[in-house]
Amino acid sequence: xxxxxxxxxxxxxxxxxxxxxxxxxxxxxxxxxxxxxxxxxxxxxxxxxxxxxxxxxxxxxxxxxxxxxxxxxxxxxxxxxxxxxxxxxxxxxxxxxxxxxxxxxxxxxxxxxxxxxxxxxxxxxxxxxxxxxxxxxxxxxxxxxxxxxxxxxxxxxxxxxxxxxxxxxxxxxxxxxxxxxxxxxxxxxxxxxxxxxxxxxxxxxxxxxxxxx
Amino acid sequence: xxxxxxxxxxxxxxxxxxxxxxxxxxxxxxxxxxxxxxxxxxxxxxxxxxxxxxxxxxxxxxxxxxxxxxxxxxxxxxxxxxxxxxxxxxxxxxxxxxxxxxxxxxxxxxxxxxxxxxxxxxxxxxxxxxxxxxxxxxxxxxxxxxxxxxxxxxxxxxxxxxxxxxxxxxxxxxxxxxxxxxxxxxxxxxxxxxxxxxxxxxxxxxxxxxxxxxxxxxxxxxxxxxxxxxxxxxxxxxxxxxxxxxxxxxxxxxxxxxxxxxxxxxxxxxxxxxxxxxxxxxxxxxxxxxxxxxxxxxxxxxxxxxxxxxxxxxxxxxxxxxxxxxxxxx
Numbered sequence: 001x002x003x004x005x006x007x008x009x010x011x012x013x014x015x016x017x018x019x020x021x022x023x024x025x026x027x028x029x030x031x032x033x034x035x036x037x038x039x040x041x042x043x044x045x046x047x048x049x050x051x052x053x054x055x056x057x058x059x060x061x062x063x064x065x066x067x068x069x070x071x072x073x074x075x076x077x078x079x080x081x082x083x084x085x086x087x088x089x090x091x092x093x094x095x096x097x098x099x100x101x102x103x104x105x106x107x108x109x110x111x112x113x114x115x116x117x118x119x120x121x122x123x124x125x126x127x128x129x130x131x132x133x134x135x136x137x138x139x140x141x142x143x144x145x146x147x148x149x150x151x152x153x154x155x156x157x158x159x160x161x162x163x164x165x166x167x168x169x170x171x172x173x174x175x176x177x178x179x180x181x182x183x184x185x186x187x188x189x190x191x192x193x194x195x196x197x198x199x200x201x202x203x204x205x206x207x208x209x210x211x212x213x
Numbered sequence: 214x215x216x217x218x219x220x221x222x223x224x225x226x227x228x229x230x231x232x233x234x235x236x237x238x239x240x241x242x243x244x245x246x247x248x249x250x251x252x253x254x255x256x257x258x259x260x261x262x263x264x265x266x267x268x269x270x271x272x273x274x275x276x277x278x279x280x281x282x283x284x285x286x287x288x289x290x291x292x293x294x295x296x297x298x299x300x301x302x303x304x305x306x307x308x309x310x311x312x313x314x315x316x317x318x319x320x321x322x323x324x325x326x327x328x329x330x331x332x333x334x335x336x337x338x339x340x341x342x343x344x345x346x347x348x349x350x351x352x353x354x355x356x357x358x359x360x361x362x363x364x365x366x367x368x369x370x371x372x373x374x375x376x377x378x379x380x381x382x383x384x385x386x387x388x389x390x391x392x393x394x395x396x397x398x399x400x401x402x403x404x405x406x407x408x409x410x411x412x413x414x415x416x417x418x419x420x421x422x423x424x425x426x427x428x429x430x431x432x433x434x435x436x437x438x439x440x441x442x443x444x445x446x447x448x449x450x451x452x453x454x455x456x457x458x459x460x461x462x463x464x465x466x467x468x469x470x471x472x473x474x475x476x477x478x479x480x481x482x483x484x485x486x487x488x489x490x491x492x493x494x495x496x497x498x499x500x501x502x503x504x505x506x507x508x509x510x511x512x513x514x515x516x517x518x519x520x521x522x523x524x525x526x527x528x529x530x531x532x533x534x535x536x537x538x539x540x541x542x543x
Contacts, residue, residue: 132262135308137240140244140462145414146423154422156413184413190462 025066025099025106032104035097036103038089047105049164052113056085057166062108063212067155070102081182085188110212113166116205122198125205129199130183139194142203145187156184162212168204219493234366237467246465247313247386256385259311259319259372272345274367281368284361285310285318288350289428297529298351299421299428299437305349305445307458313386314457314464319373320387321374322366323380330504333538334478338366343537348443351527352536355420389453398448403478406471410460419482436527441487447508452476481515485527489535494521511530 036047039061047062061069075081076090077098081104093101116123130150133141143150145157152159160168175181175192183189195203230352232527250256260268265278284290286302307315325338339362339534343354355361409416411433415421419434432438445451449477457464467475493498498512498521511521526532 075251132309135312138462138464144461148427153424153425153429183458185410185412185463186243187460187462192245193241194245 005071010023015093016036021061022116025070025103027066027070027096029100029104031097032100032102034100034103035093036104038092040097042085043105046111047108048111049167051164051166053166055166055207057115057164057170060110060113061105062162063110063159064106065152065155066099066106067109068102068104068158070098071099071155073102075182082174082179091181091184093188110162113162113164113208113212115169117165119205122202122208123209125198126202126204130206134199137194138164139191139199142207149208151212160207161210163208167207168207169200172200224303238271239423240285243450243463248465250385251422254385255382257317257373257460258377259317259318260374261311261421262309265371277364277367278371279405280325281366281371284310284365285368289356291352293345293528294353294425295361296350296352298439299423300304300350301339301428301431302345302429305454309506312391312458313499315386315454316388317372317386318369319376321416322373323367323376323378332537333504338369342366343534347488347534347537349439349445349527351438351443354536355530357536359481360437368396368427385404389450389452389457391449391456391472392469394452395470398452398470398473398477400474400478400481402471403474403476403481407478408537410467411475419479422532433479436485438484440485440527441509442489446480446484446511447505448476448480448510449508451479460511480510481520483520483523483525485529486523486525486532487511487521488532488537491533494519497521 003174041048042057042058043061044058047060048057049060051057072081073090073093074095076083078087079087084174090098113175129139130142131145132192147153147157150159150161171180171193172192175183175189176195181189192200219513235388262279262282265275268275268308270278285302285306288296302318304369305316306318310318321341322338323342324467326335328334328346329341331344339357342362342365343357345353346352347472355365414430416430419432420437421428421432422430428437439445444512445454450470452475456467456469459467486511487501488499489497489501491500494512498506498525514522
């Protein structure tokens with residue numbers, strides 16, 4: 001049997017190993033910054049996007065997982081993820097530019113998201129649904145996949161805390177309506193289609209008030 | 214009998230809500246395919262934490278049950294004392310321990326004290342929970358009668374509210390039921406299915422996923438997973454868990470055969486040593502064969518290696534927790 005110290009040490013090493021990103025994306029942040037001019041009109045100079053009530057909100061990219069951003073860009077270009085505003089810009093990017101941009105934005109720091117509103121009842125309901133889910137309707141808590149504090153988990157489960165409410169809402173609706181279909185194994189789609197309008201509004205509102213980092 | 218009719222009524226309500234939701238949402242791409250209750254089955258709908266707040270239980274009892282719920286949902290707070298792997302109670306007992314077909318824990322609260330085949334003596338609810346800590350959490354149970362143990366048993370008992378004790382009923386959704394595998398479970402098919410359906414969360418090497426050092430998706434084999442004595446290391450238990458609960462949010466989407474194949478693949482991997490280890494894996498398998506290991510791959514050769522033939526106890530520095538012991542009444 002191994003000594004206690006040795007076991008503790010290997011556990012520590014193991015912990016370190018698992019907290020590293022699975023695959024580091026081969027992109028260059030400086031090059032990404034140079035390419036980012038075309039993104040700024042919507043995603044803003046600091047990458048924090050903008051919540052647009054009643055319109056199409058521009059998501060925060062700052063501080064998002066690089067592999068996640070890269071995958072979305074690839075899929076906007078291929079048409080696997082469909083969005084009229086985003087498609088023309090993705091078409092302009094080559095693979096290396098996508099990687100560079102993804103790395104660049106992943107290293108920016110997230111600002112404060114907007115769109116949470118002041119409806120305390122709605123926010124309280126959102127908090128409950130996000131943190132506890134509603135298992136009787138098989139709506140699992142968001143953090144089951146999106147990571148501790150909903151700050152993201154790896155390349156496939158993006159941070160949703162501190163994202164603009166308008167964007168979160170639009171994506172959940174897009175899944176419901178079959179307009180977004182690029183989630184692996186439809187893990188998100190299955191949950192989104194069980195949510196009603198109030199669920200979506202509440203969850204999006206509360207998540208936008210939470211810290212992204 | 215009043216209790217019986219309440220249970221039956223609850224069953225009806227659930228059955229009705231199941232069928233109306235199925236009817237209204239036929240267009241769903243991922244319908245919730247929970248089986249309808251069978252004739253004669255008793256459906257227990259456990260109370261929620263909101264029900265607890267609204268109840269007239271003593272404030273101190275409410276506080277204790279809340280503490281039990283918190284331990285159940287975040288068992289990692291006992292890491293290094295009672296828990297020595299990346300599991301939480303809720304990892305297996307999905308939906309706060311309330312979900313049908315995810316071994317809802319209220320059943321232990323009404324069945325205990327009872328004789329358990331696994332350890333061949335009468336166990337009360339605390340000792341039943343101690344079993345989870347010793348095997349599934351690869352750890353050391355909180356002391357009997359300790360604050361944490363009382364909190365956990367109180368939460369279990371709260372979920373059983375309204376049920377008669379010591380009455381063996383055919384409960385809807387108890388345990389992890391699954392039909393027999395149509396054909397012999399296959400490691401190769403299981404490996405392919407695991408890669409396609411499970412690895413995104415549980416990793417190709419079974420280690421699950423940590424986020425900034427915090428356990429997130431549970432490890433399904435390896436040092437940070439449950440040990441060789443855990444109930445879910447039995448093939449039928451794991452197959453049943455998968456069938457009814459995985460991938461998350463998509464119950465009953467893996468077929469019976471696929472569930473057994475994945476279980477065969479996962480159960481052909483290594484995990485921490487069985488706490489009842491005698492020093493020899495074949496001897497240990499033989500000793501607990503009838504009561505347990507006839508359902509596991511422990512001590513069998515799989516993919517060219519003898520499973521469980523090691524002295525790796527995971528993160529803990531003991532083999533068997535000292536509070537697991539036979540009872541004699543002498």
